[in-house]
Amino acid sequence: MKLILKKRHRREKWFKRTGQMSLYLVLFFLGVIFMEIFSTGYSAFLRTEIAGGSAPQDLLNAFEQYTNQKKSWSIASDAVDMYYKHGKLGKLTSNQLDTINSLKENGQIRLSFNWAFFTHSDSREPELAGIWGGLLGSILTLLVTFTTAFPLGIGTALYLEEFAPKNRLTHLLEANINNLAAVPSILFGLLGLVIFIHFMGLPRPSALVGGLTLGLMSLPVIIVATRAALSSVPSTLKESALGLGATPLQVLFHHVIPSALPGIMTGLILSLARALGETAPLLMIGMVAFIGNPPSSFLDPATVLPVQIFNWSRSPEMGFVENTSGAILILLLLLALLNGIAIFIRKKYET
Amino acid sequence: MNNHIVKAYDDELKALHSLIRHMGELTFEQISKATQSIIECDAVLAREVIDRDHEINLLETKVDDLAIRILALRQPVASDLRTVVAALKISNQVERIADYATNIAKFALILKDMPLFPEVKGLSTLVQIPMRMIKDALKAFELSDLNLALQVWHMDREVDVLYQAYLHKIFSEMIEDPKNVGPCTQLLFAAKNIERIGDQSQNIAEAVYTMITGKPFKESDNVKNEPKI
Amino acid sequence: MTFKMDVKQLNLFYGDKQALFNVNLGLPALQTTALIGPSGCGKSSFLKCLNRMNDIVLQAHVEGQVLLDGQDIYAPSVDVVSLRTKVGMVFQKPNPFPRSIYENVAYGPRIHRLFKTKSELDQIVEKSLVRAGLWGEVKDRLPQPAMRLSGGQQQRLCIARAIAVNPEVILMDEPCSALDPIATAKVEELIDELREKFTIVIVTHNLQQAARVSQQTAFFHSGYLVEARETGALFTTPHDERTQGYITGRYG
Numbered sequence: 006m007k008l009i010l011k012k013r014h015r016r017e018k019w020f021k022r023t024g025q026m027s028l029y030l031v032l033f034f035l036g037v038i039f040m041e042i043f044s045t046g047y048s049a050f051l052r053t054e055i056a057g058g059s060a061p062q063d064l065l066n067a068f069e070q071y072t073n074q075k076k077s078w079s080i081a082s083d084a085v086d087m088y089y090k091h092g093k094l095g096k097l098t099s100n101q102l103d104t105i106n107s108l109k110e111n112g113q114i115r116l117s118f119n120w121a122f123f124t125h126s127d128s129r130e131p132e133l134a135g136i137w138g139g140l141l142g143s144i145l146t147l148l149v150t151f152t153t154a155f156p157l158g159i160g161t162a163l164y165l166e167e168f169a170p171k172n173r174l175t176h177l178l179e180a181n182i183n184n185l186a187a188v189p190s191i192l193f194g195l196l197g198l199v200i201f202i203h204f205m206g207l208p209r210p211s212a213l214v215g216g217l218t219l220g221l222m223s224l225p226v227i228i229v230a231t232r233a234a235l236s237s238v239p240s241t242l243k244e245s246a247l248g249l250g251a252t253p254l255q256v257l258f259h260h261v262i263p264s265a266l267p268g269i270m271t272g273l274i275l276s277l278a279r280a281l282g283e284t285a286p287l288l289m290i291g292m293v294a295f296i297g298n299p300p301s302s303f304l305d306p307a308t309v310l311p312v313q314i315f316n317w318s319r320s321p322e323m324g325f326v327e328n329t330s331g332a333i334l335i336l337l338l339l340l341a342l343l344n345g346i347a348i349f350i351r352k353k354y355e356t
Numbered sequence: 357m358n359n360h361i362v363k364a365y366d367d368e369l370k371a372l373h374s375l376i377r378h379m380g381e382l383t384f385e386q387i388s389k390a391t392q393s394i395i396e397c398d399a400v401l402a403r404e405v406i407d408r409d410h411e412i413n414l415l416e417t418k419v420d421d422l423a424i425r426i427l428a429l430r431q432p433v434a435s436d437l438r439t440v441v442a443a444l445k446i447s448n449q450v451e452r453i454a455d456y457a458t459n460i461a462k463f464a465l466i467l468k469d470m471p472l473f474p475e476v477k478g479l480s481t482l483v484q485i486p487m488r489m490i491k492d493a494l495k496a497f498e499l500s501d502l503n504l505a506l507q508v509w510h511m512d513r514e515v516d517v518l519y520q521a522y523l524h525k526i527f528s529e530m531i532e533d534p535k536n537v538g539p540c541t542q543l544l545f546a547a548k549n550i551e552r553i554g555d556q557s558q559n560i561a562e563a564v565y566t567m568i569t570g571k572p573f574k575e576s577d578n579v580k581n582e583p584k585i
Numbered sequence: 586m587t588f589k590m591d592v593k594q595l596n597l598f599y600g601d602k603q604a605l606f607n608v609n610l611g612l613p614a615l616q617t618t619a620l621i622g623p624s625g626c627g628k629s630s631f632l633k634c635l636n637r638m639n640d641i642v643l644q645a646h647v648e649g650q651v652l653l654d655g656q657d658i659y660a661p662s663v664d665v666v667s668l669r670t671k672v673g674m675v676f677q678k679p680n681p682f683p684r685s686i687y688e689n690v691a692y693g694p695r696i697h698r699l700f701k702t703k704s705e706l707d708q709i710v711e712k713s714l715v716r717a718g719l720w721g722e723v724k725d726r727l728p729q730p731a732m733r734l735s736g737g738q739q740q741r742l743c744i745a746r747a748i749a750v751n752p753e754v755i756l757m758d759e760p761c762s763a764l765d766p767i768a769t770a771k772v773e774e775l776i777d778e779l780r781e782k783f784t785i786v787i788v789t790h791n792l793q794q795a796a797r798v799s800q801q802t803a804f805f806h807s808g809y810l811v812e813a814r815e816t817g818a819l820f821t822t823p824h825d826e827r828t829q830g831y832i833t834g835r836y837g
Binding site for chain 3: 358362365433436437
């Protein structure tokens with residue numbers, strides 16, 4: 006008897022330990038990834054500047070200069086930038102190295118916050134490239150996604166959950182919606198390509214088409230989440246309202262939807278977060294092209310943040326490596342923000 | 357009737373029945389012995405009867421305790437409730453009957469110092485029906501036998517008739533010889549007690565009637581359709 | 586006797602399954618009728634027939650008549666919404682809306698527009714809470730969430746919510762099954778007081794409760810109404826063997 010007890014305790018301990026170990030392993034990998042991204046990416050927010058007139062043109066960026074009130078500073082070329090930040094020699098000649106070192110001694114070279122990383126759009130020059138175009142593209146795209154997927158998703162879920170007759174057809178429909186939520190996202194890209202570009206003839210790499218495509222992709226997720234939220238509203242709540250003489254529509258709008266709203270909003274925000282990080286379907290509809298200017302309308306050629314990261318990661322210049330990591334940091338921050346909002350909403354209305 | 361789902365409940369009701377049965381048997385014996393002690397002028401037997409009365413009192417408190425316990429813990433309804441209430445009433449009445457037996461035994465102690473009197477034998481005839489009544493009334497309670505309860509109820513009339521006849525006999529003895537007045541008065545009291553036993557047994561029969569039918573006993577309803585004995 | 590509600594030859598079907606068979610039962614005005622019986626005997630289904638809550642269940646189908654003041658509530662001309670203001674309902678588990686105490690009581694009057702000014706609504710709320718015996722306990726915290734009340738208070742709040750729309754009949758589906766004995770006693774006392782104004786029907790598994798609060802008791806068994814009599818009579822001298830077996834604990 007005692008032996009069995011001992012054995013059982015040992016097994017439980019073993020099981021617990023294994024779980025703990027796997028958790029620590031996951032945390033370790035996560036830590037490594039974050040460390041790697043952060044250590045490469047933080048320098049993207051800094052840039053090297055050289056005091057005006059104190060250096061030859063070949064050390065400067067050819068296109069842009071930065072002036073402040075007392076002293077004008079010029080943006081250093083990416084080779085100088087890499088050397089100054091990381092000590093990487095690259096293609097610098099020994100003459101150029103001497104010049105840089107003498108600038109260093111005279112305090113005529115410095116690091117300052119890289120505003121351009123946030124205000125500029127994509128560029129062939131890594132020191133001038135920024136995320137603004139991608140960010141704006143992402144925002145416009147998500148706006149389109151939100152305005153299409155939200156009402157459609159909620160409407161569908163409400164109908165299926167509250168009004169649709171429970172017959173074989175609706176069962177089939179439900180099963181298929183659940184399956185759609187698990188379909189690879191690239192297929193939605195194909196769908197978008199066929200419907201919105203070939204069939205409807207909308208302009209190719211625009212935020213509108215991207216948003217509609219991502220909307221298609223988010224729909225099943227939103228429907229499933231909304232239905233789960235609606236069905237978790239206790240039936241006693243509905244009964245008591247009906248018992249007081251409320252009409253079914255009053256019950257729905259006064260009680261069911263308010264109670265389900267936190268769940269609905271969480272589902273919605275999480276699906277938007279997923280759409281924000283999505284690349285594959287957008288590649289299918291041509292949003293992968295290099296876009297130098299930020300989009301000024303939904304119909305302008307646009308790209309989104311994850312696609313921009315994808316493009317940068319393929320560029321050969323050394324400067325793009327840190328840009329890639331920097332943009333990833335921003336993207337992660339946005340995703341964390343969206344998830345944070347979702348958690349906040351859930352906590353606030355849960356009680 | 358089916359058993360209760362809760363067995364302990366059944367056991368308690370059975371215990372209640374058996375306490376009453378035990379009380380009845382003891383009381384029956386007491387009456388018989390008390391009458392015998394009068395007839396045979398047996399002072400020892402009379403004392404035994406008087407001494408044993410407390411046993412019956414003890415049984416009555418036991419019945420009361422158990423009945424109250426069942427009422428509090430089981431909250432009986434319908435037939436169970438009526439059974440418990442009837443048990444409470446019946447135990448009280450049986451205790452009274454036992455008191456009558458004790459009284460008779462006490463008269464025996466007084467009579468033993470008086471000259472022997474022939475009419476004393478008449479008591480043994482007089483006590484027959486009341487004894488049968490108490491036996492049958494308790495049987496009717498135990499078996500929920502409505503017919504038997506009604507039979508018991510109607511027997512009381514015979515007791516009354518026999519009692520009246522006995523009174524006349526005693527009275528005529530008293531008139532014949534004033535010396536007889538002393539013992540005759542004692543016999544009169546003993547006969548009265550025996551007659552009361554019949555009345556109490558009739559009350560038990562009424563309680564059983566109420567227990568079975570749920571209605572209070574009404575004489576007018578039951579006099580006409582007298583059951584066949 | 587005049588009946589507030591009179592059920593005649595009621596048959597209830599859920600799809601192919603028949604739940605109630607030829608039920609005839611009159612509910613005397615301003616009295617409490619208790620419905621007892623084993624689980625699944627149809628007493629709750631019967632209760633729901635009285636304010637057409639069965640309409641929620643799509644496959645439920647009713648035959649026969651349920652008369653409220655002589656008018657059949659299943660007649661096509663009857664509006665379910667106005668029926669339910671006349672026949673209110675209190676449920677098994679206390680289920681206040683996740684809103685303030687005030688809003689819970691005010692909800693019924695709001696959807697039926699039973700008031701003209703805010704002060705009229707205040708009066709309705711106060712009167713209902715007073716009647717439900719809850720006013721003293723909550724008058725200082727009306728804007729607080731109803732979910733913070735204790736279980737017994739929540740149930741009395743639900744009763745206040747039901748009487749706020751001025752019903753004539755109140756249906757209660759095991760209203761005390763989730764409450765402790767003290768809270769139960771308070772609700773029972775409340776039921777007794779409400780009898781002055783309302784006709785009450787209560788489903789309960791607690792036989793003592795049925796005995797305590799009701800004037801008439803109806804015993805249901807597998808879809809049939811076995812016996813309905815004055816409560817005292819039913820609990821001392823039931824006529825039917827099945828009733829006797831059920832209330833004395835010899836059932837099954």
